[in-house]
Amino acid sequence: MTYASWSKDEALLVLSQTRDKPGPVLISLQAIQSVFGFVPTPAVALIAEACNVSRAEVHGVLTFYSDLRTFLLPANHVRVCVAEACQAVGSRELVSGLKSQGVEFDKAFCFGNCALGPSATVNGKLQGRASVDSVVKAIQG
Amino acid sequence: MKTYTVYVPSDSASRSVGADDVANRIEFEALKRKLHVVLIRNGTRGALWLEPLVEVETALGRVAYGPVSLFDVPSLFDSHFYSGGDHRLSLGPTDEIEWLASQDRVTFARVGITDPLSIQDFEAHGGLVGLRKAISMKDNEVIDELTASGLRGRGGAGFPAGIKWRTVLQTESEKKYICCNADEGDSGTFADRILMEGDPFTLLEGMTIAGLTVGADEGVIYVRSEYPDAIRTLERAIVIARNYGWLGKNVLSSGRAFDIRIRSGAGSYVCGEETAMLESIEGKRGVVRSKPPLPAIEGLFGKPTVINNVLTLASVPMILADGASEYQRRGVGRSLGTQVFQLAGNVARGGIVEVAFGATLGALVEGYGGGTRTGRPMKAVQIGGPLGAYLPTTMFDISMDYESLLSAGGMLGHGGIVIFDETADMVDQARFAMEFCAEESCGKCTPCRLGSTRGAELLTLISQGKDVDGNKKVLLDLCEVMTDGSLCAMGGLTPLPVKSAMLHFESDFSSKNGELR
Numbered sequence: 001m002t003y004a005s006w007s008k009d010e011a012l013l014v015l016s017q018t019r020d021k022p023g024p025v026l027i028s029l030q031a032i033q034s035v036f037g038f039v040p041t042p043a044v045a046l047i048a049e050a051c052n053v054s055r056a057e058v059h060g061v062l063t064f065y066s067d068l069r070t071f072l073l074p075a076n077h078v079r080v081c082v083a084e085a086c087q088a089v090g091s092r093e094l095v096s097g098l099k100s101q102g103v104e105f106d107k108a109f110c111f112g113n114c115a116l117g118p119s120a121t122v123n124g125k126l127q128g129r130a131s132v133d134s135v136v137k138a139i140q141g
Numbered sequence: 142m143k144t145y146t147v148y149v150p151s152d153s154a155s156r157s158v159g160a161d162d163v164a165n166r167i168e169f170e171a172l173k174r175k176l177h178v179v180l181i182r183n184g185t186r187g188a189l190w191l192e193p194l195v196e197v198e199t200a201l202g203r204v205a206y207g208p209v210s211l212f213d214v215p216s217l218f219d220s221h222f223y224s225g226g227d228h229r230l231s232l233g234p235t236d237e238i239e240w241l242a243s244q245d246r247v248t249f250a251r252v253g254i255t256d257p258l259s260i261q262d263f264e265a266h267g268g269l270v271g272l273r274k275a276i277s278m279k280d281n282e283v284i285d286e287l288t289a290s291g292l293r294g295r296g297g298a299g300f301p302a303g304i305k306w307r308t309v310l311q312t313e314s315e316k317k318y319i320c321c322n323a324d325e326g327d328s329g330t331f332a333d334r335i336l337m338e339g340d341p342f343t344l345l346e347g348m349t350i351a352g353l354t355v356g357a358d359e360g361v362i363y364v365r366s367e368y369p370d371a372i373r374t375l376e377r378a379i380v381i382a383r384n385y386g387w388l389g390k391n392v393l394s395s396g397r398a399f400d401i402r403i404r405s406g407a408g409s410y411v412c413g414e415e416t417a418m419l420e421s422i423e424g425k426r427g428v429v430r431s432k433p434p435l436p437a438i439e440g441l442f443g444k445p446t447v448i449n450n451v452l453t454l455a456s457v458p459m460i461l462a463d464g465a466s467e468y469q470r471r472g473v474g475r476s477l478g479t480q481v482f483q484l485a486g487n488v489a490r491g492g493i494v495e496v497a498f499g500a501t502l503g504a505l506v507e508g509y510g511g512g513t514r515t516g517r518p519m520k521a522v523q524i525g526g527p528l529g530a531y532l533p534t535t536m537f538d539i540s541m542d543y544e545s546l547l548s549a550g551g552m553l554g555h556g557g558i559v560i561f562d563e564t565a566d567m568v569d570q571a572r573f574a575m576e577f578c579a580e581e582s583c584g585k586c587t588p589c590r591l592g593s594t595r596g597a598e599l600l601t602l603i604s605q606g607k608d609v610d611g612n613k614k615v616l617l618d619l620c621e622v623m624t625d626g627s628l629c630a631m632g633g634l635t636p637l638p639v640k641s642a643m644l645h646f647e648s649d650f651s652s653k654n655g656e657l658r
Contacts, residue, residue, distance in 0.1 A: 022423075022424075022442065023422055023423035023424030023425070023442075024424055025424035025425065026407060026421065026424040026425070027404075027424060028424075029407075030405065030407060051424075057425075060425075060426050061424065061425060061426055064409065064426040064427060064428075065406075065407035065408050065409050065427070066407070066408035066409065067366050067406075067407040067408035068407055068408075081328075083328030083329075083527065083577070084328040084329060084486065084523055084527060084559050084570070084573070085328045085329040085485040085486040085557075085559045086328070086486075087486075087565075087570070087573070088485075088486030088487040088559055088560060088561045088562070088565065089486060089487050089514060089515075108367070109326065109328065109410060109577065109580075109581070110326060110327070110328045110367065111153075111367050112153070112154075112325060112330070112331040112333075112334040112367065112368060113153065113154050113157050113331065114328060114329045114330065114331055114483065114485030114486065114491070114557070114559065115154065115189040115190065115331070115483070115484060115485050115488065115491025115492050116154055116157060116158055116189055116192070116491070117485075117486070119157065124369070126153055126156065126157040127157055128154065128157035128158040129158065
């Protein structure tokens with residue numbers, strides 16, 4: 001996934017599309033992240049101004065939701081489901097296996113693929129009955 | 142040239158095990174063999190253990206093959222599967238697969254059968270009948286019908302849908318909303334996703350009926366961001382419905398307006414709690430609100446709001462089309478109609494099982510589920526998501542309905558059943574319940590915010606064999622505080638999996654005694 005590098009003009013253009021929507025702060029943060037890959041620090045003040053709320057309020061929303069980030073993701077982003085249904089079919093082993101292979105990943109709670117676990121995503125693509133091999137293979141493309 | 146119709150599901154579970162590869166390979170082989178194959182990407186039939194399930198249209202109806210891998214496709218063509226030829230993956234006519242045929246599909250009647258984005262297909266299979274009927278009825282009559290059907294909220298709380306709608310109808314306001322809660326965060330549940338991906342128009346129809354009935358002109362579907370395919374499918378379905386003259390200023394020429402938009406969540410479990418969801422739709426932190434006021438009176442942006450789960454709203458069209466009596470003749474006691482159960486976790490035959498309320502737990506997990514996937518003996522099932530109770534196999538004769546589960550110390554929740562084999566350590570499972578709550582608590586009330594962290598610490602000590610009896614006593618005390626003192630179900634029900642694990646799997650806890658690690 002390629003993202004635009006930070007530009008205030010670009011950010012203002014994005015916010016011109018979201019600022020008038022009902023409840024605009026979260027939508028604005030999501031829109032900024034979809035363009036730049038994360039929420040750059042200067043965007044917080046711009047969103048606050050566009051939505052007519054305080055910067056603290058924007059910061060509060062930004063830090064509440066686990067999807068919203070203040071940094072760019074690695075080139076290969078792996079997420080592993082660690083919720084109950086996947087635990088029942090070996091997600092703990094998958095997690096420790098990936099760790100021992102030095103694969104970096106984020107933990108996730110449920111992709112709604114609970115009958116075909118353990119589930120993982122590599123760059124957004126969902127895998128059912130995932131294994132260390134299938135994840136590594138997807139990373140290598 | 143003869144045309145063959147082949148179905149390959151496009152839902153994300155099927156795709157997670159290679160449905161896209163199978164579909165591509167079928168198109169490639171058809172081209173190579175100069176056959177005219179029309180490929181339809183339907184929703185899943187719900188038999189997820191058979192996915193990717195390939196179906197073909199024959200003179201005798203649809204015939205199924207599965208589970209099909211990419212590498213099976215050439216041999217399927219060799220055996221002329223496109224006209225129903227025999228193959229080692231043949232499952233016979235889809236309608237005669239016992240696992241599917243024995244179900245009672247009402248809400249899921251069309252899922253897997255139609256092309257999810259074909260409104261013609263939708264109408265050919267009974268779509269829009271409920272909405273057209275609702276338009277011809279008075280608002281109170283629609284709600285009477287809904288109340289008579291006995292439909293209760295499928296999100297987990299089980300509140301009668303008719304009462305909720307009537308409250309919104311009777312509350313005076315120039316603006317009202319319909320909010321569909323599609324923040325299906327419970328592990329072990331996926332029915333909302335499969336419905337949204339497999340039959341999105343049914344949900345839109347249910348919401349439109351709700352809107353016209355209570356006098357709301359705007360609907361919002363709050364979908365969790367972990368469901369990108371569902372969001373895409375719904376967005377397309379909404380555009381199609383607008384172009385059709387269904388959604389918009391003049392719903393099916395009724396002179397009344399209703400439109401729907403999608404809001405994507407941002408990775409927060411607690412936003413599935415209805416008031417936290419409202420906050421999130423308003424663009425704020427997903428912090429739970431105190432009730433009262435009820436959302437039916439002061440909901441989204443302070444306006445009267447119907448908040449229903451996907452399955453609740455998707456059940457409404459059928460109830461209106463076929464009549465309340467047809468729906469409420471199913472079920473037991475005060476749990477009427479059908480429940481869409483979801484078999485998940487360590488299960489041999491996992492997927493969607495829609496049957497009337499009152500089926501036994503054993504019939505579901507052993508009958509449909511076929512035991513564990515690993516083949517080891519079952520140890521426990523968790524019903525109703527991360528906030529649901531762990532029950533032992535000795536309770537398999539329990540009737541699956543709201544009241545029976547409640548009196549057995551559990552809850553139905555959203556109908557998800559997660560199966561564990563004998564290798565599960567129930568102390569670990571109890572600790573995870575607390576850790577999950579600590580991670581996902583909105584932080585507004587203390588019992589949930591702090592209690593969950595303390596609970597996880599206590600369970601760590603227990604798992605290390607440190608003062609097991611003493612720490613269990615403190616843990617039970619803590620559970621009582623969380624149950625009684627939390628603002629919403631997140632903190633209030635987290636003790637349920639913990640206490641049920643302690644009650645039914647006592648030996649997992651006491652065996653830690655003296656096992657100082």
